[in-house]
Amino acid sequence: MSIEIKVPSVGESITEVQIGAWHAEEGKWVAQDSEIVELETDKATFDVPAPLDGNIVEILKKPGETASVGEVIGYLEEAERPAGIDEPEPAKTPPKSEAASAPSKAKEATSNSEERVMPAAARVMAEKGIKSSDIAGTGPGGRILKEDVLNHQGSAASDNGTFREEEIVPMSPIRKKIAERLVEAQSNAALLTTFNEVDMSAVMDLRSQYKEMFLKKYDVKLGFMSFFVKAVVDALNLFPQVNAEIRGTDLVFRNYYDIGIAVGGGKGLVVPILRNAERLSFAEIELKISDFGQRARNNKISLDELQGGTFTITNGGVYGSLLSTPIVNPPQSGVLGMHGIQERPVAIDGQVVIRPMMYIALTYDHRVVDGREAVVFLKRIKEALEEPTRMLMEV
Template sequence: SAQREAALLTTFNEIDMSNVMDLRNQYKDAFLNKYGIKLGFMSFFVKAVLDGMNQVPQIAAQMRGNELVYRNYYDIGVAVGGGKGLVVPVLRNVERMSFAEIELAIADFAKKAKDNKIGLEQLEGGCFTITNGGVYGSLLSTPIVNPPQSGVLGMHGIFERPIALNGQVVIRPMMYVALTYDHRVVDGREAVTFLRRVKEVIEDPTRMLMEI
């Protein structure tokens, strides 16, 4: 349906994961002790996507017939591995969720998916999807939009690569990210702006707290 009805394009970027990895390592034990769940990368990306949507609301808009519908709340689907392959349960009202609530919800989804207990009501109604092929070793891919959504973010593996930084060649843990979007709803400038915002927030996680 997406290939047939939508005008799909994919834009790419790369993210230096150094700062978010350092932050995660610094607080992982305290986070685990307080909430009983590990601090993963997905909660950072969910927060970064939410930040990007606040700047570029078209990413969360949907075509319904001839109407373009915007939302004032954000339900984000997160792909998890299940007994019969990947499923995409939806985190409801992400704008109200903390890091711990996101991680706990994803862990609960993953358990239910492995037990084939994900209900249809948990798969419906998302306005955007995040998928992480990196857990399977993917370097780069072009994710497919889940209609009637207008965008999907693909995360990939973290690999050390040489990059140019301040005129020097350094080794950094890098991740390629891909945003596939419906060009009927989102234009190229908006898509690139959104993905660059995700990159900026992940590379400097304090932006999430300072709202800058």
């Protein structure tokens, strides 16, 4: 008897998904609860598990096609485990001594895995039978881009003339949603951006002083983002308009701070939320952000973790950005942009000195936040980062 593989309900507002990769082929046996197909919505990517042991007898929807919630996308026929297929070993929790090195090990493994190949590049490589080991990636972190594959193929085909090709790829639900929200923000809000710069010496000195003790105690590195989250919460507490939103003809103010942290994922940029950031310690912030980053790369961020948020922080500096104008995530009224740290000459007490400087940018909805408030809000973040003890003393 065949069992229907259906698109499960994944959220009240979601009625359609896009089929991603099938992890199983027709005629192949799968174990119960193993991941058989990847589904993508406009907010997140998730996998559908096999309801029981059996063989995939038919696949109705191919990768890239859309399907409605409840629609049948394939059939599974119950069958016992074939001889020669071992039962998977249960996952083991690494001892604490290994936990501290997990992020670095994961990073090392990622650089040598399929995740360093971007999706468009992977499709061309599969079509042309090209191995990732044959291509030098030029993208961030050595990632292989589609252009790298085409250049490689073009070089190989240079004796037969110029290699020119176009590829039409449907926009993913996440990319469509990002496009819609960016246009919505530009069309429906009065956006302005104000800039400042921060001397990062004090933060860098604190990180250098406590990084080993912090790592030993919490099994996570002390990064810059926890300082920025703390500084943002401090500034939002003084300027609640930046944490507010327009709802109809009303302004909604909050006494809590749910901070969205933009992280790069396997399917694009996602913004999981640090709920009640005002209650979190430095260690809790770093642990949550590290967890977000790892799960975003594997498309394991849940829908609930992406919904809501009262303010957003995005860090273009990790990609080499020196200065940018971030776009507000509606219905929020503000977003802080971090950028790269560069040693630059600055004048202090009449002397020219070299300091590690970072440009920061605040884009805000002028319907909610006045220019003076925005400027002083950003100045407060600058002061909190240049003198971190001010946040502890609340002065």
